[in-house]
Amino acid sequence: xxxxxxxxxxxxxxxxxxxxxxxxxxxxxxxxxxxxxxxxxxxxxxxxxxxxxxxxxxxxxxxxxxxxxxxxxxxxxxxxxxxxxxxxxxxxxxxxxxxxxxxxxxxxxxxxxxxxxxxxxxxxxxxxxxxxxxxxxxxxxxxxxxxxxxxxxxxxxxxxxxxxxxxxxxxxxxxxxxxxxxxxxxxxxxxxxxxxxxxxxxxxxxxxxxxxxxxxxxxxxxxxxxxxxxxxxxxxxxxxxxxxxxxxxxxxxxxxxxxxxxxxxxxxxxxxxxxxxxxxxxxxxxxxxxxxxxxxxxxxxxxxxxxxxxxxxxxxxxxxxxxxxxxxxxxxxxxxxxxxxxxxxxxxxxxxxxxxxxxxxxxxxxxxxxxxxxxxxxxxxxxxxxxxxxxxxxxxxxxxxxxxxxxxxxxxxxxxxxxxxxxxxxxxxxxxxxxxxxxxxxxxxxxxxxxxxxxxxxxxxxxxxxxxxxxxxxxxxxxxxxxxxxxxxxxxxxxxxxxxxxxxxxxxxxxxxxxxxxx
Amino acid sequence: xxxxxxxxxxxxxxxxxxxxxxxxxxxxxxxxxxxxxxxxxxxxxxxxxxxxxxxxxxxxxxxxxxxxxxxxxxxxxxxxxxxxxxxxxxxxxxxxxxxxxxxxxxxxxxxxxxxxxxxxxxxxxxxxxxxxxxxxxxxxxxxxxxxxxxxxxxxxxxxxxxxxxxx
Ligand SMILES: Cc1cc2nc3c(=O)[nH]c(=O)nc-3n(C[C@H](O)[C@H](O)[C@H](O)COP(=O)(O)OP(=O)(O)OC[C@H]3O[C@@H](n4cnc5c(N)ncnc54)[C@H](O)[C@@H]3O)c2cc1C
Ligand code: SF4
Numbered sequence: 001x002x003x004x005x006x007x008x009x010x011x012x013x014x015x016x017x018x019x020x021x022x023x024x025x026x027x028x029x030x031x032x033x034x035x036x037x038x039x040x041x042x043x044x045x046x047x048x049x050x051x052x053x054x055x056x057x058x059x060x061x062x063x064x065x066x067x068x069x070x071x072x073x074x075x076x077x078x079x080x081x082x083x084x085x086x087x088x089x090x091x092x093x094x095x096x097x098x099x100x101x102x103x104x105x106x107x108x109x110x111x112x113x114x115x116x117x118x119x120x121x122x123x124x125x126x127x128x129x130x131x132x133x134x135x136x137x138x139x140x141x142x143x144x145x146x147x148x149x150x151x152x153x154x155x156x157x158x159x160x161x162x163x164x165x166x167x168x169x170x171x172x173x174x175x176x177x178x179x180x181x182x183x184x185x186x187x188x189x190x191x192x193x194x195x196x197x198x199x200x201x202x203x204x205x206x207x208x209x210x211x212x213x214x215x216x217x218x219x220x221x222x223x224x225x226x227x228x229x230x231x232x233x234x235x236x237x238x239x240x241x242x243x244x245x246x247x248x249x250x251x252x253x254x255x256x257x258x259x260x261x262x263x264x265x266x267x268x269x270x271x272x273x274x275x276x277x278x279x280x281x282x283x284x285x286x287x288x289x290x291x292x293x294x295x296x297x298x299x300x301x302x303x304x305x306x307x308x309x310x311x312x313x314x315x316x317x318x319x320x321x322x323x324x325x326x327x328x329x330x331x332x333x334x335x336x337x338x339x340x341x342x343x344x345x346x347x348x349x350x351x352x353x354x355x356x357x358x359x360x361x362x363x364x365x366x367x368x369x370x371x372x373x374x375x376x377x378x379x380x381x382x383x384x385x386x387x388x389x390x391x392x393x394x395x396x397x398x399x400x401x402x403x404x405x406x407x408x409x410x411x412x413x414x415x416x417x418x419x420x421x422x423x424x425x426x427x428x429x430x431x432x433x434x435x436x437x438x439x440x441x442x443x444x445x446x447x448x449x450x451x452x453x454x455x456x457x458x459x460x461x462x463x464x465x466x467x468x469x470x471x472x473x474x475x476x477x478x479x480x481x482x483x484x485x486x487x488x489x490x491x492x493x494x495x496x497x498x499x500x501x502x503x504x505x506x507x508x509x510x511x512x513x514x515x516x517x518x519x
Numbered sequence: 520x521x522x523x524x525x526x527x528x529x530x531x532x533x534x535x536x537x538x539x540x541x542x543x544x545x546x547x548x549x550x551x552x553x554x555x556x557x558x559x560x561x562x563x564x565x566x567x568x569x570x571x572x573x574x575x576x577x578x579x580x581x582x583x584x585x586x587x588x589x590x591x592x593x594x595x596x597x598x599x600x601x602x603x604x605x606x607x608x609x610x611x612x613x614x615x616x617x618x619x620x621x622x623x624x625x626x627x628x629x630x631x632x633x634x635x636x637x638x639x640x641x642x643x644x645x646x647x648x649x650x651x652x653x654x655x656x657x658x659x660x661x662x663x664x665x666x667x668x669x670x671x672x673x674x675x676x677x678x679x680x681x682x683x684x685x686x
Binding site: 160 | 558561562564578618619622624627642646650654655659660661663666670671676679680
C-alpha cells in the first residue's frame with residue numbers, strides 16, 4: 001500500500017467536486033488537492049465520436065452507465081437504473097440537460113408546511129447569493145422577468161426563445177391560468193444549437209469534465225491532481241472525530257493507495273456517498289462513519305415523472321422538434337398550495353415532440369410523397385412534470401452483491417411509495433390533461449414513468465442535529481472534524497425542479513466555508 | 520435485394536469489415552460521393568445539388584476511415600457493390616433499388632450479404648448525415664439534430680419560433 005498526502009482529497013469528480021475544488025483554488029492557487037474518480041476518462045469533443053453519436057445514436061461513454069444486472073431493486077416500487085448516472089471523469093453532468101432552476105423558498109420549509117420530509121437548516125435567502133454565482137458559472141440562459149423566485153442578480157445570458165411548436169401549449173396554458181415561462185438552461189455563448197447536447201462537439205454546455213480540464217490546464221494549479229479509474233473503497237478514522245485517510249485502487253496499474261488529507265470531501269453522488277460511509281466501519285464508527293443514528297442511505301427521494309401525451313390528426317405546419325432541449329415550462333403548479341396538497345409539480349413540454357425521424361423514413365425506403373404524407377399527417381405533443389418527493393425512513397440505498405465494473409459495490413435500492421401517493425399523482429395528471437385537451441388534442445397517454453434516480457437526493461440529509469441527519473449545515477459529517485459530503489444526497493428534501501443549480505450553489509458555499517478558516 | 524448479382528449477393532458475417540490498414544482510392548471516394556448526391560436527388564430534399572455540404576461529407580468520411588474502428592473496408596465494399604450494380608442496371612435503376620426498393624426496415628437486421636453491408640454501414644449513415652446537414656430544410660425546418668447553424672446571437676432565430684407569444 002503506497003501512502004500519499006494532500007491538503008484536500010475528493011471522492012468523485014463531478015460538478016460538486018470540481019466546483020468546490022475551483023472555489024478553494026481561487027482562494028489558494030497552490031492548495032494541494034487530489035480528486036479521485038472510479039470511472040474512466042472518455043475523450044470530449046472527439047469528432048469521430050460525435051459523428052457516431054449522430055448517425056448511430058451511440059455515446060462514447062455509454063459503457064459508463066449502470067448496466068442491467070449490476071444493481072438490485074428490492075422494494076415494492078420498481079426502480080430503474082437505466083441512464084441514471086454516469087461513472088466517469090467529470091461525472092453525470094457529462095450527459096445532463098443543463099436545466100437550471102432555483103428552488104423556491106417553500107422548498108426549504110417542507111416539514112413545517114406539510115409535516116412530511118424535512119426542513120433545510122438553511123433558507124432560500126442564505127443560498128440566494130450563491131444561486132447568482134452558480135448561474136454565472138454554469139452560464140445559465142434565462143428570463144430576468146420570469147418572477148418565479150426573488151433574485152438579486154440577472155441571468156448571465158438571455159433565454160432561448162419558445163419554438164413554433166410551443167405556441168399551442170402556450171395558448172392552452174394561458175386559457176387555464178398557467179403562466180408560461182422560458183426554461184433556464186446552461187449553455188455557453190458558443191452554443192450553436194446543434195442539438196447533440198449529450199455529446200456536444202464544441203463543449204458548449206457545462207460539464208464536470210470541462211470544469212476539470214480548465215482547472216488542470218491553469219498553470220497556477222501546480223498541486224492539483226485528478227486520477228481516474230480510482231475507486232475509493234474505505235474512509236479511515238484515526239479517532240472518532242478525526243478522519244485520517246481514504247483508500248483507493250489505481251485500477252489501471254493495480255496499485256493500492258492510502259491518501260492522508262487534512263480535509264476529506266465525499267462528492268460521490270447520492271448512490272455512492274452513503275454506501276461509502278456505510279462501509280467505512282472502524283472501532284470508532286461501528287455502523288459506518290456518520291451512521292450512529294442509522295440514517296445514512298435512508299430517505300431516498302427522487303422525482304416522480306408524470307406525462308400526458310396528446311395527438312392531433314394533422315401537422316400541416318410540418319413542425320418537428322428543432323432543439324434537443326425544451327424551451328417552454330411553467331412553475332404555476334410548483335406552488336406552496338399544491339405542496340400542502342400532497343405534491344407540487346414543475347411543468348415542461350417534452351423536448352422530443354412533435355417529431356418525425358425523417359432520416360429513418362428514408363432509410364426504410366419511403367418515397368418523398370410517402371414521407372410528406374407522414375410528416376403532415378399528424379403530430380403528438382407531450383406535457384411532462386416532475387413532482388416533489390419527501391423521503392421516507394424505510395426507503396434506503398445500501399451496498400448490493402459484489403463489485404461493479406468500476407470496482408464500486410453494486411447498489412441495492414429498497415424503495416416503496418405509500419398507498420396515498422397514486423391519488424396525488426392522479427390529481428396532478430388531471431391538471432396536466434386539461435392542458436392537452438385545451439390544445440384540442442386527443443389524450444393518448446396519461447401516466448407516471450418507472451421510478452428512476454436521475455435526480456435522487458436526501459440519502460445523507462443535512463440537519464440541525466445528528467439524530468435528524470448525517471451532515472450539519474456546513475456539510476460536515478456530524479461527529480467528525482474534517483469529513484464533508486457535497487452531493488444532492490445532503491438535500492433534506494428535494495423540490496419539483498432539477499437539483500444541480502442548487503448543488504452548485506451549495507458547493508460554492510462549502511468552498512467559501514473551507515476558505516474562511518472556520519472549518 | 521440484388522440476389523442475382525454475384526459480388527453483391529456474396530454471403531459474409533454481419534461484423535464490420537476489416538479496414539484498419541486499408542486506404543480508400545480516389546475512384547472509390549468518387550463513387551461514394553455520387554451515392555451521397557443521389558440521396559438528395561431521390562428525395563428531392565436538397566436545393567441544387569449536394570456540393571454545399573461536401574465538406575461535411577468529406578469530414579464524416581475522413582472521421583470514419585482514419586480513426587479506429589475504420590470503416591474503410593465497408594466503404595470499399597460499398598463502392599464495389601455500386602460499381603457492379605451501376606454497370607448492370609445503370610445509375611438510376613441501381614440507386615432506385617438501393618435507396619427505395621430494398622425492403623429493409625429501420626433498425627435493420629444484421630447484414631449478411633455484401634450489398635446489405637453497403638446499405639447498413641454506409642447508405643443508412645450517409646442518409647443521416649445528409650438530412651442533418653441540409654435535407655431537413657426541405658420539410659420547413661430551421662434547425663435539426665446535428666445541424667451546425669451558427670451562433671444563436673445572430674439576428675436570425677435558429678429555430679422556428681412562437682412569434683409574438685409573451686408571458
Ligand atoms: C439523464 C439525466 C439528465 C439530467 N439533467 C439534469 C438537468 O438538466 N439539470 C439538473 O439540474 N440536473 C440534471 N441531472 C442531474 C445531474 O446530472 C446531477 O445532479 C449531477 O451530475 C450530480 O453531480 P455530482 O457531482 O453530485 O455527482 P456525479 O456527477 O454523479 O459524480 C459522482 C462521481 O463520483 C464517482 N464515484 C462514486 N463513488 C466513488 C468512489 N467510491 N470512488 C471514486 N469515485 C466515485 C462516480 O464515478 C462519478 O463520476 C440529470 C441527470 C440525468 C441522469
Ligand atoms: S445545442 Fe449544440 S452547441 Fe449547444 S450545447 Fe447542445 S450540442 Fe452543444
